[in-house]
Amino acid sequence: MKAIECRLPQEIDKSFIVFQERGTYFPYPWHYHPEYELVLITKSTGRRMVGDHIGYFDEEDLVFMGPALPHVWVNDEKYANGNGDTEAEAIVIQFVEGFLGDFFLNIPELEPLKKMLQRSKRGMAISGKAREQINCLMKKMLHQNGLQRLSSLFAIFDILSTCREYELLANPNYQQTVQASNCSDRFSKITDHIMRNFSSDIPLHEIAAVGNMSITAFCNFFKQHHKMTFTEYLNVVRVGHACKLLGEKDHNVVGIAYDCGYNSLANFNRQFKKIKNMTPSEYRKTLSI
Structure with a gap:
């Protein structure tokens, strides 16, 4: 196996x-x-x-x-x-x-x-x-x-x-059969591109090219290894960055939304609540700012 x-x-x-x-x-x-x-x-x-x-x-x-x-x-x-x-x-x-x-x-x-x-x-x-x-x-x-x-x-x-x-658990003589491959290198290239560009639009053809794959192959690869779609993963990254900015007093919610790559406040609020189970404003209150 x-x-x-x-x-x-x-x-x-x-x-x-x-x-x-x-x-x-x-x-x-x-x-x-x-x-x-x-x-x-x-x-x-x-x-x-x-x-x-x-x-x-x-x-x-x-x-x-x-x-x-x-x-x-x-x-x-x-x-x-x-x-x-x-x-x-x-x-x-x-x-x-x-x-x-x-x-x-x-x-x-x-x-x-x-x-x-x-x-x-x-x-x-x-x-x-x-x-x-x-x-x-x-x-x-x-x-x-x-x-x-x-x-x-x-x-x-x-x-x-x-x-x-x-x-x-595993026997002391158990030999791990995991072989080094280009998978980790591919992960690193894709993740690095996401982290550098998440505040902008990242079309599927662009991120697929980073992994040297077709769009279909990339979508299948990403879902298999992350158990979520690329869009879902991108939203997790963006919302995580938003949490960091919400901890800083000189950022308002509207500005944070655009800084994190969202073109509308409504979509930002919707994605934030889906991931954090609260709105950005409610999250900021938990930080006692």
Whole structure:
């Protein structure tokens, strides 16, 4: 079974990803990515595969995985068929090793965390009190921004550093079969173009050409690896930048809308509320400005 590289959208004003997956079932296939990842299941049941390990997941299941470790969460049939009592839900945290700088992990205080990150290359199912504490923090992070969210991540790092309640999942002899390809390079070119030009119109033929693909091939590639369309991803990037600008007093909402690439305030408000579940003005109030 060949793993594909998948990416979650990262807001432009955030140094790491906190993402809530919600739907009839979890859509990601057998996949990998370059980030460390914490996955908390809040609703749904089923089987999870991490490397060569197959286990069962239930609500509150928590797994920590290192980069490039193939994995998949397969919902029970009732969810896949749309017959579950609730939607399938999960909270995901992703971060790259150097997200706080190249030398961050080399400071003496983080030596225990470095050892835990090394263990995560096999995948770790966290249990006991550590799981309860981390799960509580992850749920709060969905409603936090800025320094609060970063502080919660550091609290999680502290718990992971001293955690003894875990099960290593993949066999120590498990050989990762992920092969280097031009996929990551293509991701980098496409993402860089989006980040440099999101405040302007980016037509499909232009972004497809960046990836050296036809429009149809690009749309299929993007949807397969991001589980959302290019337009949906672009709106996530734009709204993330808007959140940054809303934290600055000298920007009004109308100006922010145009600075983020929207040609109308109505469309900006609609997309912002769809992604943040509140209007830009309501979001600004949460920042206590």
